[in-house]
Amino acid sequence: MKFLHKTFELKKKEIIEVDIDVATKVKFMTGRDFKHYKQGKTHTYYGGFFEESPVRFVVPFESVWNVVVEKGTFRNPMEVNGKCGVLPPNSTVRSTVASDAPEHVRLAEAAEAEGAGELPEAEQGL
Template structure:
């Protein structure tokens, strides 16, 4: 599976993650355990989904170690993305 990955490290609940995309893609905000399941192709839970407009803002639901994965659902194109945590 091809995807872009950003390890956001430890974040506090309520912080906002902003993802800028050059075209539509799937954006998933996941805790460490769910990211591991995603990488292994197993069932996982995430916040986000298909993003057709940019930027996408996702609120971190609880404190912990967080990751963002961006994929194209198997489409044969590339995506450029920027990820930042808003203060």
């Protein structure tokens, strides 16, 4: 499989931002898992299939992080252009949820985003 790849040495809560020009899989993984990915072995990753750009990933722990943007599949390759960079920690930015994330993850994210702009009643002065 063909893919785009970039490595970053990052601290907890830094943000990786990836811009893609077509819907594709974007994976964020540590060095060990990237090695397994290249060998076609089972690997663990954050991310998934994204239809919109930019894709943001808030780093959960300090490590060397690998960003992989897949260029289709072996049987159905596609042209993908992408770029990525690192943003400083920002408490208002959350990781983008993949469209192929489990339903409970997408529902929890939607509920959290919906309530993010509202203050609890006790703080509204009611």
